[in-house]
Amino acid sequence: MRVVALAGGTGGAKLAHGLQLVLPAGDLAVVVNTGDDIERHGLLVMPDHDAVLYMLDGRFDDARGWGIAGETWTVMDELERYGEEAWFRLGDRDFATHIARGARLRGGATLTDAVLSLQTARGIPTPILPMADEPVRTKVRTDDGWLDFQEYFVHRRQAPEVHEIRFDGIDAAQPTPRVMSAIDAAELVLIGPSNPFASIGPILALPGMRHRIMAARSRGVPVIAVSPIVQGVALKGPADRMMASLGHESSAAGVAALYADLLTGFVLDAVDAALEPAIRALGMRTLVTDTIMADDAGRARLARTIMEFAGTS
Amino acid sequence: MRVVALAGGTGGAKLAHGLQLVLPAGDLAVVVNTGDDIERHGLLVMPDHDAVLYMLDGRFDDARGWGIAGETWTVMDELERYGEEAWFRLGDRDFATHIARGARLRGGATLTDAVLSLQTARGIPTPILPMADEPVRTKVRTDDGWLDFQEYFVHRRQAPEVHEIRFDGIDAAQPTPRVMSAIDAAELVLIGPSNPFASIGPILALPGMRHRIMAARSRGVPVIAVSPIVQGVALKGPADRMMASLGHESSAAGVAALYADLLTGFVLDAVDAALEPAIRALGMRTLVTDTIMADDAGRARLARTIMEFAGTS
Numbered sequence: 001m002r003v004v005a006l007a008g009g010t011g012g013a014k015l016a017h018g019l020q021l022v023l024p025a026g027d028l029a030v031v032v033n034t035g036d037d038i039e040r041h042g043l044l045v046m047p048d049h050d051a052v053l054y055m056l057d058g059r060f061d062d063a064r065g066w067g068i069a070g071e072t073w074t075v076m077d078e079l080e081r082y083g084e085e086a087w088f089r090l091g092d093r094d095f096a097t098h099i100a101r102g103a104r105l106r107g108g109a110t111l112t113d114a115v116l117s118l119q120t121a122r123g124i125p126t127p128i129l130p131m132a133d134e135p136v137r138t139k140v141r142t143d144d145g146w147l148d149f150q151e152y153f154v155h156r157r158q159a160p161e162v163h164e165i166r167f168d169g170i171d172a173a174q175p176t177p178r179v180m181s182a183i184d185a186a187e188l189v190l191i192g193p194s195n196p197f198a199s200i201g202p203i204l205a206l207p208g209m210r211h212r213i214m215a216a217r218s219r220g221v222p223v224i225a226v227s228p229i230v231q232g233v234a235l236k237g238p239a240d241r242m243m244a245s246l247g248h249e250s251s252a253a254g255v256a257a258l259y260a261d262l263l264t265g266f267v268l269d270a271v272d273a274a275l276e277p278a279i280r281a282l283g284m285r286t287l288v289t290d291t292i293m294a295d296d297a298g299r300a301r302l303a304r305t306i307m308e309f310a311g312t313s
Numbered sequence: 314m315r316v317v318a319l320a321g322g323t324g325g326a327k328l329a330h331g332l333q334l335v336l337p338a339g340d341l342a343v344v345v346n347t348g349d350d351i352e353r354h355g356l357l358v359m360p361d362h363d364a365v366l367y368m369l370d371g372r373f374d375d376a377r378g379w380g381i382a383g384e385t386w387t388v389m390d391e392l393e394r395y396g397e398e399a400w401f402r403l404g405d406r407d408f409a410t411h412i413a414r415g416a417r418l419r420g421g422a423t424l425t426d427a428v429l430s431l432q433t434a435r436g437i438p439t440p441i442l443p444m445a446d447e448p449v450r451t452k453v454r455t456d457d458g459w460l461d462f463q464e465y466f467v468h469r470r471q472a473p474e475v476h477e478i479r480f481d482g483i484d485a486a487q488p489t490p491r492v493m494s495a496i497d498a499a500e501l502v503l504i505g506p507s508n509p510f511a512s513i514g515p516i517l518a519l520p521g522m523r524h525r526i527m528a529a530r531s532r533g534v535p536v537i538a539v540s541p542i543v544q545g546v547a548l549k550g551p552a553d554r555m556m557a558s559l560g561h562e563s564s565a566a567g568v569a570a571l572y573a574d575l576l577t578g579f580v581l582d583a584v585d586a587a588l589e590p591a592i593r594a595l596g597m598r599t600l601v602t603d604t605i606m607a608d609d610a611g612r613a614r615l616a617r618t619i620m621e622f623a624g625t626s
Contacts, residue, residue, distance in 0.1 A: 042416035074385055078409030083434040084416065092405055096391030099408070103355035103397065121396040 001027060001307055004186040008033030008048040008199025010065060010236050011228050011293075012192030013055040016126070018299030019190075020056055022307070025125035029182040030056075031175075033194075034111070034130045035138035035167050035202030036149045040088050041079060043098040044105065047150070048199065049115055050097060052128045056119075059093075065236060068093045087155045112176050129182065131203045134173035138202055140165050149198060158238040161245045167202045175206050183212050188310045191225035193291065195239040196258050197246060204262075213262055222310040224265040226291060226302075227252035231271050235292070253278045260284070267291060267306055285309075314340060314620055317499040321346030321361040321512025323378060323549050324541050324606075325505030326368040329439070331612030332503075333369055335620070338438035342495040343369075344488075346507075347424070347443045348451035348480050348515030349462045353401050354392060356411040357418065360463070361512065362428055363410060365441045369432075372406075378549060381406045400468045425489050442495065444516045447486035451515060453478050462511060471551040474558045480515045488519050496525050501623045504538035506604065508552040509571050510559060517575075526575055535623040537578040539604060539615075540565035544584050548605070566591045573597070580604060580619055598622075 003023060005016050007030050016030045033048045047066070054060040054068055061069040071091030080086040090098065097118065104114035111133045119128055138149040142160030152160060175183075183189065194200050204210055217223045232250050234240040243250035248258060252268040256279040259266075265285040268275060273288045280286055287309040293299040316336060318329050320343050329343045346361045360379070367373040367381055374382040384404030393399040403411070410431065417427035424446045432441055451462040455473030465473060488496075496502060507513050517523055530536050545563050547553040556563040561571065565581040569592045572579075578598040581588060586601045593599055600622040606612040 041412050042419040043412065072385070072387055072405075074405040075388060075409045075412065078406045079413055081434065082409065082413035082431055084413050092385075092387040093391045095408065095412070096388045096395065099354050099356065099388065099412075100392055100395035100397055106355040118395050121394065 001187045001311070002185055003028050003188045003190055003307070004182045005030050005190045005192055006033075006194075006200055006203050007031070007052055007192040008036070008194045008203070010051055011226075012048075012194035012199060013051040013060070014293045014299050015190070015192045015226060015303065016052050017055045017296070018293060018301070018303035020126050021296060021300040022303045028126045029178075029186075030126060030128045031131050031179050031182065031203060032128055033199045033202050034132060035136045036153065036198065037135070037137070038088070038148065038150045040090065040098075041084055043095075043102050045088070045090065045098055046101075046115070046130070049128055049130060050094070053097070053115075053119065053122075053124070056124050056126055056128065057122050067091050088150060110176075112178055127178065127182075129176060129178050131175060131179060131209075132173040132206055133176055135169050136173050136202055136206075137168040138165065138198060139168060140198075153198075153238070158241070162197075162238070162242050163245060165197050165201065165242075165246070167205050170202065170205050171207065173206055175209050175212065180212060183216055186216055186221055188307065189213055189216055189221060189223045190306065190310075191223075191259060191262075193226040193228040193235070195228060195234070195237055195242065196255055197239070197242050198237075210262065217262070217264060222264045223262050224267060224287075224306065224310055225255065225259050225263055226267040226306070227255050227269065227272070229255055230269040230291065251275060256282055256284065265309060267309070314500045314624070315498055316341050316501045316503055316620070317495045318343045318503045318505055319507075319513055319516050320344070320365055320505040321349070321507045321516070323364055324539075325361075325507035325512060326364040326373070327606045327612050328503070328505045328539060328616065329365050329441075330368045330609070331606060331614075331616035333439050334609060334613040335616045341439045342491075342499075343439060343441045344444050344492050344495065344516060345441055346512045346515050347445060348449045349466065349511065350448070350450070351401070351461065351463045353403065353411075354397055356408075356415050358401070358403065358411050359414070359428070359443070362441060362443060363407070366410070366428075366432065366435075366437070369437050369439055369441065370435050380404050401463060423489075425491055440491065440495075442489060442491050444488060444492060444522075445486035445519055446489055448482050449486050449515055449519075450481045451478065451511060452481060453511075466511075466551070471554070475510075475551070475555050476558060478510050478514065478555075478559070480518050483515065483518050484520065486519055488522050488525065493521075493525055496529055499529055499534055501620065502526055502529055502534060502536045503619065503623075504536075504572060504576075506539040506541040506548070508541060508547070508550055508555065509568055510552070510555050511550075523575065530575070530577060535577045536575050537580060537600075537619065537623055538568065538572050538576055539580040539619070540568050540582065540585070542568055543582040543604065564588060569595055569597065578622065580622070
């Protein structure tokens with residue numbers, strides 16, 4: 001089954017890993033959010049792409065929840081001694097990713113070609129596709145005014161309440177040819193358990209993207225989302241607080257409602273089974289299962305369960 | 314005594330360190346060659362500037378002869394796994410220098426302002442001034458054709474014979490305002506014991522540079538060079554072989570002859586005392602002394618001896 005997974009952040013990356021574990025090489029493509037990409041120390045840093053990269057490579061630091069396991073911090077410590085801002089911590093191995101990517105970009109590669117060459121060098125069987133080659137930058141309006149996403153997310157530790165979100169550059173961006181052909185060839189489009197506003201929002205806001213997914217759905221391709229909210233709470237990050245502060249119910253049902261026009265199916269956690277009727281009432285099928293991906297086996301199990309669910313439409 | 318030292322490579326960097334050890338802060342400025350700067354992995358690497366930076370900072374790896382003592386190689390090893398060329402090895406702390414400098418350059422700083430901000434952050438009392446803000450790139454013609462300097466110097470370990478040397482970009486470059494004002498204010502212009510072709514050559518080839526030094530000399534400022542050749546041999550690097558292959562005598566006298574039009578004085582090692590008459594015959598004073606700078610004390614001693622020599626003109 002050819003699967004396209006939309007991902008951003010840890011939840012989506014874990015599910016992508018589960019899918020890679022159970023799918024034949026070549027059957028999975030991951031489309032990653034680039035709205036929270038950021039320039040640090042003159043280098044392009046791609047937190048969502050790199051979370052998937054390190055996850056699919058078996059290097060992700062599950063304990064810390066970001067970056068590479070066993071990371072060291074020599075470069076960052078030195079940069080601080082040179083007076084560089086250090087609130088966005090980057091490890092030595094992580095720096096190598098940004099440097100290698102920057103070298104390719106400065107050599108004239110598109111963002112897509114630059115990251116694909118890194119993935120290939122690492123032997124990762126799954127293409128991890130930036131949603132767009134053009135820069136898109138997510139900003140959030142808080143009581144402190146408009147902030148760059150990472151300023152809000154990392155520097156201010158998601159403390160300010162988010163009243164509004166926008167994606168600078170989105171109108172001039174477009175889904176890449178690789179992204180579009182992956183969706184056109186997909187037998188399942190899966191929206192990962194990622195922040196609907198900050199992670200999935202930019203992907204769906206790209207000109208033509210919703211239309212492309214709807215076209216797949218019209219061909220009978222299931223379009224399924226996995227709830228990032230369990231028992232009203234985000235497993236990681238500020239998705240729950242953003243749901244509430246942006247005027248939505250912080251629940252699996254609230255997430256399903258956000259995507260209602262796109263979805264044929266929705267996956268919610270067993271602890272939220274009581275929400276199933278409300279979600280079905282939105283006009284989609286439901287799968288109630290354990291969505292907590294505690295380890296590789298849990299990731300693979302969820303991926304397999306979702307594919308079985310998708311196959312029974 | 315306000316001193317301007319021209320430097321490139323380890324010998325010049327050691328003498329600069331000796332001068333910093335004995336001069337009051339503010340009395341020394343070092344002008345560094347930028348002809349062997351190179352882009353690696355999308356980052357500007359400045360071997361001559363950085364040799365002086367690490368030397369004046371007390372971090373230079375004297376045992377290895379380049380880079381930072383106690384260096385680690387995590388980033389380089391990872392870059393290799395990403396398929397990046399690895400013949401030009403850069404340590405983790407060294408990478409931090411290139412990253413921090415790159416961040417400032419991409420922020421719009423001139424090369425001079427970028428490196429001065431690094432030096433200031435490190436608390437180095439001596440300005441280390443790039444000879445020019447515009448890019449100059451040294452190429453050498455060998456039996457294998459024209460090579461980038463670092464390709465010859467590092468990748469091919471100086472094995473090919475050098476038949477010709479040129480400095481791409483030199484005509485469009487100029488000594489920076491900081492370099493010119495340092496020379497104008499100098500009470501001693503000192504050419505360090507560096508490769509006359511590859512290290513000092515680009516500095517002196519800058520449009521207007523020789524004229525500026527001659528103007529200082531006309532005001533009675535001593536212009537003194539220290540031989541990088543001792544007993545016919547370069548202490549480090551290919552200066553001796555380049556002297557010979559470019560048609561000069563590989564000796565202290567050969568070096569003195571190269572600079573003869575500029576110099577009022579020349580410093581040669583005690584083991585080469587027999588060359589003193591030939592050098593004096595070129596129309597310059599001579600200082601015969603121990604020029605081997607085995608440790609900090611040796612560097613300081615040589616610096617002090619040269620300043621005494623300069624003061625007795």
